[in-house]
Amino acid sequence: MASGHRVSISTPSGGTEKILMNQASVSTFPVTDPVRAALAVTQRGCEELLPEADWVQKLARSEATRTPLRIKLGLDPTAPDIHIGHTVVLNKMRQLQDLGHQVIFLIGDFTSLIGDPSGRNSTRPALTPEQIKANAETYYRQASLVLDPAKTEIRYNSEWSLPLGSMGMIQLAAKYTVARMMERNDFHDRFKAGNPILVHEFLYPLMQGYDSVALKSDLELGGTDQKFNLLMGRHLQIEHGQEPQCILTMPLLEGLDGVDKMSKSKNNYIGITEDANTMFAKVLSISDELMWRWYTLLSFRSLDNIAQLKNEVAQGRNPKEIKVLLAKEITTRFHSASAAEAAEQDFINRSKGGIPDEIEEQTIRLEAGPAGIAALLRQAGLVASSGEGNRLIDGGGVRVDGAPVADKALKLGAGSYVLQVGKRKFKKVTLIA
Numbered sequence: 001m002a003s004g005h006r007v008s009i010s011t012p013s014g015g016t017e018k019i020l021m022n023q024a025s026v027s028t029f030p031v032t033d034p035v036r037a038a039l040a041v042t043q044r045g046c047e048e049l050l051p052e053a054d055w056v057q058k059l060a061r062s063e064a065t066r067t068p069l070r071i072k073l074g075l076d077p078t079a080p081d082i083h084i085g086h087t088v089v090l091n092k093m094r095q096l097q098d099l100g101h102q103v104i105f106l107i108g109d110f111t112s113l114i115g116d117p118s119g120r121n122s123t124r125p126a127l128t129p130e131q132i133k134a135n136a137e138t139y140y141r142q143a144s145l146v147l148d149p150a151k152t153e154i155r156y157n158s159e160w161s162l163p164l165g166s167m168g169m170i171q172l173a174a175k176y177t178v179a180r181m182m183e184r185n186d187f188h189d190r191f192k193a194g195n196p197i198l199v200h201e202f203l204y205p206l207m208q209g210y211d212s213v214a215l216k217s218d219l220e221l222g223g224t225d226q227k228f229n230l231l232m233g234r235h236l237q238i239e240h241g242q243e244p245q246c247i248l249t250m251p252l253l254e255g256l257d258g259v260d261k262m263s264k265s266k267n268n269y270i271g272i273t274e275d276a277n278t279m280f281a282k283v284l285s286i287s288d289e290l291m292w293r294w295y296t297l298l299s300f301r302s303l304d305n306i307a308q309l310k311n312e313v314a315q316g317r318n319p320k321e322i323k324v325l326l327a328k329e330i331t332t333r334f335h336s337a338s339a340a341e342a343a344e345q346d347f348i349n350r351s352k353g354g355i356p357d358e359i360e361e362q363t364i365r366l367e368a369g370p371a372g373i374a375a376l377l378r379q380a381g382l383v384a385s386s387g388e389g390n391r392l393i394d395g396g397g398v399r400v401d402g403a404p405v406a407d408k409a410l411k412l413g414a415g416s417y418v419l420q421v422g423k424r425k426f427k428k429v430t431l432i433a
Contacts, residue, residue, distance in 0.1 A: 028057065029057060029061045029063075029064045030060060031056060032063065034063055035056065035060045038063075039052075039055070039059060041095050041096070041099060042055065042092075044092075044095070044296070044303060045088075045092075045250065045296045045297045046249065046250055047250060047251050048224075049246065049247075050231075050246060051246060054244075055219065058218050058246065062101070068100055068101045068102040069096075069101045069102065069218040070102050070215065070218045071102065071217065071218065071220075071221070072103075072104045072211070072215055072217040072220045072221070072245075073090070073103070073104070073105060073220070074106035074107075074157070074220075075106070075139060075143075076108035076112040077108070077109065077132055077136040077138075077139050078127060081142065081264075082142045082143065083262055083264065083269040083270055083271050083272060084253070084269070084270045084272055084330065085252065085253040085255065085261065085263075086272075087272065087298065088223075088250050088252075088297045089221045089222065089223065089250045090143055091146060091298060092221055092250060093105075093146075093147060094146050094147055096219075097151055102153060103147065103151070103152055103153065104153045104155055104215055104217065105140060105147060105154050105155070106155050106156075106157060106211060106215070107136050107154070107155070107157070108208070109132050109133070109136055109157065109158045110156075110158040110161035110207065111157055111208055112127050113129070113132070114201070114203055114204045114207065136156075142272055142273065145272060145333065146333070155215065157211050159214075160211075160214040161207055161210070164210070169203070172206055172207075172210060175236060175239045176206060181202050181205070184228045205228060205229045205232045206232065209229065209232030209234075209237075210236055211233070212233030212234075212236065212237055213237055213242060217233070218245055219245055219246045219247070219248060220246075220247055221247075221248045221250065222248075222249055223249065226249065230249070233245055234247065251297065253293075253294070253297055254290060254293065255268025256268040256269070256270070256286055258289070270283065272334045273334075276334075276340065276343040277343045277347070277356070279327075279330065279331050279335070279343070280327045280340065280346075280347055281327075281424060283323065283326055283327035283330055283331070284327050284347065288313075288319040288323070291319065291323050291326060292306070295309075295326060299326060299329055300329070309325075324344065327344070328343075331343050350423045351423060356426060359418060359426045359428045360426070361428045361429075362380055362381075362430070363430045364379055364380070364429055364430070364432075366413070366433050369411075369413070370411035370412055371411060371431065372386075372409070372411050373389065373393065373400070373405055373408070373410040373411070374386040374387075374389035374408060376412060376419065376431075377389040377392075377398065377419060380427040381427065382419060383421060389421075392422075394408070397421060397422050398419075398420065398421055400412070400417050400418070402418070414431050414432055414433050415431060416430045416431075417429055417431070
């Protein structure tokens with residue numbers, strides 16, 4: 001095993017966890033300006049880089065020997081879609097990819113069978129192999145909207161986890177103690193609260209750590225909730241005689257509300273497959289304060305450029321103009337520049353009460369003559385009930401063909417109409433007798 005010195009980090013139980021720093025196997029190379037620039041790219045927006053000194057030397061060695069570093073990100077396909085909160089780490093991968101390093105997009109098809117206990121106060125329900133396969137098929141396609149597919153190595157951890165077998169699993173489990181495992185936040189808290197911890201959950205951090213051994217990774221990325229698992233990778237690499245990886249944790253992105261982390265369950269998210277108009281409008285809905293954090297974590301603009309934009313706002317520039325730039329950048333990334341331009345114009349039209357060029361259409365048959373406007377709004381799916389439609393009419397929030405509806409008794413006969421609720425909900429309905 002390589003020599004070095006250990007430093008301590010605090011654990012939830014009040015003890016310390018030792019991690020090996022400054023491995024002798026990371027030889028000393030000169031730290032040049034390009035290495036310092038690469039370090040700055042690595043650290044942008046990150047929560048922690050451990051051990052920083054080792055990473056600097058890995059970068060220096062890479063430059064001196066012209067050998068790309070192996071940078072790993074693992075994602076379990078627990079859901080079919082990715083939202084832009086997931087792209088915080090993908091953006092970092094792309095930045096390091098653009099520096100010439102080899103990025104590895106690891107799909108955790110094996111670890112998904114176990115279920116990641118990170119941040120959980122109960123056992124995560126296991127997914128079936130069929131669910132995992134279906135989700136995995138969409139994961140990389142969506143990640144490719146951020147990463148350069150031609151320069152990305154795609155791997156599945158079942159490649160080495162399944163051949164490990166029961167004997168290999170036992171040998172792997174022998175490389176970590178139960179006491180150390182119980183220092184993990186979620187395990188510690190669940191045990192203290194009397195909540196059950198199933199034995200198979202201990203396998204998850206071991207198997208994620210073993211991924212680093214199999215891939216011989218130099219750096220592993222993850223969210224702040226993944227720190228224990230990332231450190232496990234270092235530990236197991238040392239146990240297997242490898243130079244240990246460095247770890248880089250990225251913060252969890254706050255959602256549209258600016259309070260909770262972005263999550264589909266909280267409906268404060270932007271899906272990367274959402275249509276361009278919705279994506280653009282959602283970015284513009286965030287607060288001016290949250291905008292700057294999104295710039296740091298989601299934008300590919302330089303920090304100097306972002307600082308310049310901040311200064312312009314301080315000097316009196318309308319922050320909405322800066323938010324529009326962010327909305328266009330994000331929409332362009334997941335769609336195209338032309339789609340972003342069209343989304344901006346669509347937003348302007350809606351803000352002015354205008355009618356977008358492309359609207360979902362629906363045909364409704366009139367059963368007994370002209371239909372009341374509130375009932376039509378409900379049939380068109382623009383409101384949940386006729387009562388809600390009437391309340392919106394009272395509040396001035398309903399338009400027909402761009403004109404405000406003031407009379408709840410309005411009835412529409414056969415013909416085509418554009419129904420509008422609020423600024424962003426439209427439906428073109430054709431009423432037939």
